[in-house]
Amino acid sequence: MRHLDVATGILGGLLLFFAVQGYDVIPVIFFIAMISAFIFLNKSRFGGKSFAALAKKETSGKLIHFDDIGGQEVAKNELREALEFIKDAERLNQLGIRPLKGILLNGPPGTGKTLLAKAAAQFTDSAFVAASGSEFVEMYVGVGAQRIRQLFGQAKQQARQAKKTSAVIFIDEIEVLGGKRGQANSNLEYDQTLNELLVQMDGLSGSDDVRILLVAATNRVDILDPALLRPGRFDRQVRVDLPDKIGRLRILELHTRNKPLAADVRLEGIAADTFGFSGAHLESVTNEAAIMALRDNLAEITSSHFKNAIEKVLMGEKLDRIPSTAEKQRIAIHEAGHALLSELTMPGSVASINVASRSIALGYVRQTQADDIYLYTLDYIKGKIAVALAGAIAEELHFGNRSSGAGSDFKAAVDYSKQIIFGGMSSLGIISPDDIPQELLHTTMTEMLKEIETQVRNTLLEHKQFLADITQLLLRDECITGNEFRQLLGQERPFDQEFDLQTAL
Numbered sequence: 075m076r077h078l079d080v081a082t083g084i085l086g087g088l089l090l091f092f093a094v095q096g097y098d099v100i101p102v103i104f105f106i107a108m109i110s111a112f113i114f115l116n117k118s119r120f121g122g123k124s125f126a127a128l129a130k131k132e133t134s135g136k137l138i139h140f141d142d143i144g145g146q147e148v149a150k151n152e153l154r155e156a157l158e159f160i161k162d163a164e165r166l167n168q169l170g171i172r173p174l175k176g177i178l179l180n181g182p183p184g185t186g187k188t189l190l191a192k193a194a195a196q197f198t199d200s201a202f203v204a205a206s207g208s209e210f211v212e213m214y215v216g217v218g219a220q221r222i223r224q225l226f227g228q229a230k231q232q233a234r235q236a237k238k239t240s241a242v243i244f245i246d247e248i249e250v251l252g253g254k255r256g257q258a259n260s261n262l263e264y265d266q267t268l269n270e271l272l273v274q275m276d277g278l279s280g281s282d283d284v285r286i287l288l289v290a291a292t293n294r295v296d297i298l299d300p301a302l303l304r305p306g307r308f309d310r311q312v313r314v315d316l317p318d319k320i321g322r323l324r325i326l327e328l329h330t331r332n333k334p335l336a337a338d339v340r341l342e343g344i345a346a347d348t349f350g351f352s353g354a355h356l357e358s359v360t361n362e363a364a365i366m367a368l369r370d371n372l373a374e375i376t377s378s379h380f381k382n383a384i385e386k387v388l389m390g391e392k393l394d395r396i397p398s399t400a401e402k403q404r405i406a407i408h409e410a411g412h413a414l415l416s417e418l419t420m421p422g423s424v425a426s427i428n429v430a431s432r433s434i435a436l437g438y439v440r441q442t443q444a445d446d447i448y449l450y451t452l453d454y455i456k457g458k459i460a461v462a463l464a465g466a467i468a469e470e471l472h473f474g475n476r477s478s479g480a481g482s483d484f485k486a487a488v489d490y491s492k493q494i495i496f497g498g499m500s501s502l503g504i505i506s507p508d509d510i511p512q513e514l515l516h517t518t519m520t521e522m523l524k525e526i527e528t529q530v531r532n533t534l535l536e537h538k539q540f541l542a543d544i545t546q547l548l549l550r551d552e553c554i555t556g557n558e559f560r561q562l563l564g565q566e567r568p569f570d571q572e573f574d575l576q577t578a579l
Contacts, residue, residue: 138192144328145321145353146186149314153177153190154197156310157287161198174309175278176288178248178302180295181314184354187291190314191244194289201233201241207250210267218251218267226274226286233284240285248290254299268299275307316352319345325353329360336374344380347425347442351387359383381426388440389432397436404469404477405429405437406548410541411468411534412439412461412483413559418533419457424556429548436479442556452499455490459523460530462487467531468541491519 140150156174177194179187188204195202205225210218229241245251251267278286290308292298302308317325323345330341348356362383367375397405406429413427416439429437441461447454466480492515498504500518534541544562547554 137196138189139196140193142328143186143189143193143353144324145317146190146314147321149179149181149190149312150193152310152312153194156312157194157198173278173285174287175275175306176290176308176310178295178308178311179289179291179314180293180311182293182316182352184352185314185316186353187314188244188246189353190312191242191289191291194287195242198240198242198287199238200287201229201236201238202244203229203232203241204244204246207245207247207252210251211264218264219270222267222270222274229286230282230284239283240287243286243288245288245290247292248302249292249294249297252290252292252298252302254297255301268302272301272307316350317356319349322348322351322356325356326360329357330375333360333364334374336376338377339375339380340377343377344384348384349443355387358387362386385426385428385432385440389428389435389438391432397431401436402429402549403545404473405479406545407468407472407541408465408477408479409437409439410544410548411464411466413544414468414537414541414563415457415461415464415530415533416441417560417563419460420454422556422560424559426556427544427548427554427559428552430552450493452494455494455499456526459487459490459526460533462490463523463527463530464534467527468534471531471534471538472541472545487523488519491522494522495519 140154143150156177179190181187191204192202194200203225210221225243229243233239233241251264251271253264253268255265255268275288278288288308291314295303295311303311323341326341326345344359348359351359359380360383363375363379366379366382367373370379409427409429413424416423420443423441423443425440425442427439432438462483465483466476469476469480494500495502495505495510495515495518496507500522502510502514502518540563544554544559547562
């Protein structure tokens, strides 16, 4: 900066001298201004020194180890194996193994892909540089390619400054810059950026003074360009999926290590109650529970705090809007219908029934299950359809009509019916989703939904008084726990008489 000030002063003095001598310096000043503007725009477009903000080095805060990541044992083991090639370079050379150049982490948001990349850098004692795919996208041709080169150059520079022999580059949302070329939304800038990334990966070598491993994350591996996925580029694809029940328990244990828990808190129950939650969701649950304990001025976090935190993370905060008495009664009978069919088709599945407004939901039934399920049978899916239809049918039986509140339920029922048909479980047998006539698809879906709707209506009629009692209880308390609901249902009907929808149909 000092040299720039000196040069500016000298140039200004020279211009002043020539102006005093009678020379016309206006063209010179105009030319200098044009050159300065071009340099300024070029530096801002192509990154310049400001691009250092793009690549973020982990220099402060707690270091992330693999032991700090729960619920991803398979992904961690596969990643560790791949990282051994970088960690033990001498043995790699002895066996003639080509070093891995890239590892692609594929999975839903919030499952820990960034944490795994940071842990990979710590595991291999490497410099860590991170960027997002969207940061390489510009309207100017050549900008993204320049930034790719700068990213790889900065990774090497940081490794040399830290006296390390390896660096890990992490690119999140790589589908933004690595999408298939030649698509309708493709353009020259996208193609040049991707081409530069491919060139940089091809140039990685185990003989370099700094070995670089590229770790990328995406939840849309289907849209990535095949050139990225071939061996020699991203050699390994590691699936980072939603955690199972054991994984959720491990994540909860990690996030409650520094939190005082009351004696009534059972993390195993919370893990079973949060099916489908990602690691980010579970971290938010523990944090919200601690905030609620702080609001209540308590020194420990109770099970009630965790229960309310799950509701808040799943459905949002309670709203101030208060429906009219007639609307609230309709909401209560609607949710009671959902809960009854859920408990009859899959005993133990109701976690809570709520008629307090949260987010966009006026009321809801939160469901859970004892064990994680990965394969869905015909009976199971038909049971899910019955649960979806039960709310609207309960309204119809009680009020003589339906409301617009069942729109999302009907969409879910239609999606489930398509799952049955496309899965080869309907009367059509095995069919091609792309070739089936729309009229035949509509007819088959309608027949299936009407058949289940008839059975649901008969079931609700058999428990009409029970629905009325549950509705009154919901109007009074706003929320009923699953255990309370099952106790009331057990008093009305022997609980060991399991309801079989398929047999009833």
